[in-house]
Amino acid sequence: MNFTVNGHSTYCYTGGKAFDAAKPTILFIHGVLNDHSVWILQTRYLANHGWNVLALDLPGHCRSAGDPPATVEEAADFVIALMQAAGLEKAVLVGHSFGSLIALETAGRVPDRVSQLVLVGTAFPMPVSPALLEASQQEPLRALEMINIFSRSTLAPPPSAMGPGTWVYGASMALGRRVLASNPKVNVFHAGFKACDSYTHGEEAMAQVSCPVLFVLGEVDQMTHPKAAQGLIAKARNAKVVVLPGGHNQMNETPEPMLQALVGFLDLTGHKFKP
Amino acid sequence: MPGYADPSFDTLALHAGAAPDATGARAVPIHLTTSFVFESSDHAASLFNLERAGHVYSRISNPTNAVLEQRVSALEGGIGAITTASGQAALHLSIATLMGAGAHIVASTALYGGSQNLLHYTLRRFGIETTFVKPGDIDGWRAAVRPNTKLFFGETVGNPGLDVLDIATVSAIAHEAGVPLLVDSTLTSPWLIKPFDHGADLVYHSATKFLSGHGTVIGGIVVDGGRFDWDRSGKFPELTEPYAGFHNMVFSEESTVGAFLLRARREGLRDFGACMSPHSAWLILQGIETLSLRMERHMGNTRKVVEFLAGHEFVSRVGHPLLESHPSHALAQKLLPRGAGSVFSFDLKGSRAQGKKFVETLKIFSHLANVGDCRSLVIHPASTTHFRMNDEALAAGGIGQGTIRLSIGLEDPDDLIDDLKRALKAAEKVTGVAA
Numbered sequence: 069m070n071f072t073v074n075g076h077s078t079y080c081y082t083g084g085k086a087f088d089a090a091k092p093t094i095l096f097i098h099g100v101l102n103d104h105s106v107w108i109l110q111t112r113y114l115a116n117h118g119w120n121v122l123a124l125d126l127p128g129h130c131r132s133a134g135d136p137p138a139t140v141e142e143a144a145d146f147v148i149a150l151m152q153a154a155g156l157e158k159a160v161l162v163g164h165s166f167g168s169l170i171a172l173e174t175a176g177r178v179p180d181r182v183s184q185l186v187l188v189g190t191a192f193p194m195p196v197s198p199a200l201l202e203a204s205q206q207e208p209l210r211a212l213e214m215i216n217i218f219s220r221s222t223l224a225p226p227p228s229a230m231g232p233g234t235w236v237y238g239a240s241m242a243l244g245r246r247v248l249a250s251n252p253k254v255n256v257f258h259a260g261f262k263a264c265d266s267y268t269h270g271e272e273a274m275a276q277v278s279c280p281v282l283f284v285l286g287e288v289d290q291m292t293h294p295k296a297a298q299g300l301i302a303k304a305r306n307a308k309v310v311v312l313p314g315g316h317n318q319m320n321e322t323p324e325p326m327l328q329a330l331v332g333f334l335d336l337t338g339h340k341f342k343p
Numbered sequence: 344m345p346g347y348a349d350p351s352f353d354t355l356a357l358h359a360g361a362a363p364d365a366t367g368a369r370a371v372p373i374h375l376t377t378s379f380v381f382e383s384s385d386h387a388a389s390l391f392n393l394e395r396a397g398h399v400y401s402r403i404s405n406p407t408n409a410v411l412e413q414r415v416s417a418l419e420g421g422i423g424a425i426t427t428a429s430g431q432a433a434l435h436l437s438i439a440t441l442m443g444a445g446a447h448i449v450a451s452t453a454l455y456g457g458s459q460n461l462l463h464y465t466l467r468r469f470g471i472e473t474t475f476v477k478p479g480d481i482d483g484w485r486a487a488v489r490p491n492t493k494l495f496f497g498e499t500v501g502n503p504g505l506d507v508l509d510i511a512t513v514s515a516i517a518h519e520a521g522v523p524l525l526v527d528s529t530l531t532s533p534w535l536i537k538p539f540d541h542g543a544d545l546v547y548h549s550a551t552k553f554l555s556g557h558g559t560v561i562g563g564i565v566v567d568g569g570r571f572d573w574d575r576s577g578k579f580p581e582l583t584e585p586y587a588g589f590h591n592m593v594f595s596e597e598s599t600v601g602a603f604l605l606r607a608r609r610e611g612l613r614d615f616g617a618c619m620s621p622h623s624a625w626l627i628l629q630g631i632e633t634l635s636l637r638m639e640r641h642m643g644n645t646r647k648v649v650e651f652l653a654g655h656e657f658v659s660r661v662g663h664p665l666l667e668s669h670p671s672h673a674l675a676q677k678l679l680p681r682g683a684g685s686v687f688s689f690d691l692k693g694s695r696a697q698g699k700k701f702v703e704t705l706k707i708f709s710h711l712a713n714v715g716d717c718r719s720l721v722i723h724p725a726s727t728t729h730f731r732m733n734d735e736a737l738a739a740g741g742i743g744q745g746t747i748r749l750s751i752g753l754e755d756p757d758d759l760i761d762d763l764k765r766a767l768k769a770a771e772k773v774t775g776v777a778a
Contacts (some may be wrong), residue, residue, distance in 0.1 A: 081596060084350065084392075084591075084592060103598075103599055103601040105596075105598050107393065107397060107598065108393075108597055109393075109396055111442055112392065112393055112394040113389060113394035113395060116388075116389070116392060116394055116488050130599060163493060194742075213349065217347065217348065217349055219377060222362065223350065223355070223358045223360070223361075223362070223417075224358075224359075224360055224362035224410075224413070225413070226396070226411065227396035227397050227398065227404070228396055228600050229396070229598065229601070230422070230423050230601035230603075230604050230605055230607070231393070231396055231404060231423075232396065232397075232404035232405075232406070232408075232409040232412070233404065233409050233412030233413060233416070233423050233424055233604070234416075234422065234423040234601070234604075235359070235413045235416035235417050235421060235424075237349075237417070237421050238417065238420060238421050238422040238423070239422040239569060239570065239600060241422075241569075242422045242569030242570060242600040242745070243569075243599055243600050246569075246570075246572070246599055246600055247599075249473070255358075259404070265589055282775070291415060291427070304545075321352060323395075323396055324395065324396075325743060327395065333736075
């Protein structure tokens, strides 16, 4: 479904169910060169188990219009505006990688409107090497290959978002190419990386967060190694940490453990599931 | 598998899609089971509703088949694949997923006889029409497009004339028309060419041939490159609008790059049911493990046999792009630097009876209807694989009444040449028989 946010059409995938404001809402925020479709398994499950799901495409990405956010702070403003447009007083925020920083910054700005925070494949700071930052601008397709190699943890991924027979590496490469091509004006790859690299407000934001926080980290994640999340974990008032046996593609290389981590956390923090 | 580089072709051919399982089995196990136990009613419902990924019933998916699907996807540079009962089933699944009655296909004239038959006769009965265009007739591809065109289709190298498809040019015309290019890469395998790198959108194989390589199994596979934007095209409501046959799912919303595969599996395998047996998948996996080794030998042997035939006085034509005389020579040098395949045809300077004698005299070459075996094979296309085609269609496909097709195997090339020498001599001696 589409919302008008800051005058631009914003697409949110709803997990195959109609949006129902009466249900609790969980909002998913993707990372660099991703879109809503990386969350398909988790979102469809939640949408069919009592939740309102909104998995957004960030502005200037795929189905959403507008300028892509240049900073994490700008993206957080957008998320707050989206919650406003959707009439959400409160929501669970789930973010992956760049999206985790956006979720964190949003939760820090409007702590009363975030009931739970889930940070997947997160790190703070989230520096991007100068070589990769430059490659994302000068040779984005080569840089895309680099990040997918760094993100991958296995040559034998289990049945994934598109079902059995999915070659996750190839699917991630294809999605990256599609997202990049979806914005002919702005290199959303470089813009996203720059936003990650320049974000300095993470610890201050976490200090403002009052809700329970789940960290979902990949044991062999080369993009955001679990060590790089320890500072944020230490700052969180009510943190739970789950380390999955995979890399940076938590949603697609370890889809079941990812779902179980999410469901377990939501159950633990007050939202009981109805099978 | 964290690392600094993407594994090479040879590594992927052995490892993509498979890792030791809970039993410790190093080779890929054959999961010969029709169905898979649900953990709970909720788990069952979630699997059926695509909320969780897993196997339900082997017509739709199976762990052994999934290894093969991932492996061929990896080798082709695709996003995923679907195994099918045969190469023809893969072609049918591709077409049936993308269109229904009233649609139109533009296809190369240089096709395997069964594919030509499917398009020219069988699909016409179901309301899908095809316009055939010579693969090198670039203006012809463009001119054949109609408002209801939904697909371009050709073979990497046409069977059996080995007309090389200019994939980049033909795919560009297809994309201008808002439709994908489907390529049959059976005769080349990903070792010789990766059609996605040149602009193809969907690739399929008769895995019966080079992928398996041992002549023991029938199977097919279709791979999606994930590059075609179905929404942008606007010509595929099958993928971009709610499908009442599956929870009103909009496949292109569910998966930005994988809409085709979602529908093909959820509808095509479910309803048409042309799935692959896990045992067949396992046999094909055994073949793929040695694909690069075999292809290298196939190409080496082919070079020697082509050179021999081209220099033989009783041979009027050798149809292999290795030769400068072949119309696709220059294109093959560019697109297929490792070789244009080991299946090719040649013409004897003689009568049909002499051709028959030639085939019957061969001892190492087996006379049968297959290609891409590790053993060398021979056939007379006009009376077998392409027998339903009239003279005009045969000529359009570069096939004469006296054309002989060879599939060069992995034997010692000197033995193959000896066999051919003997058969050519026997054929030359045939006299007094009407042509």
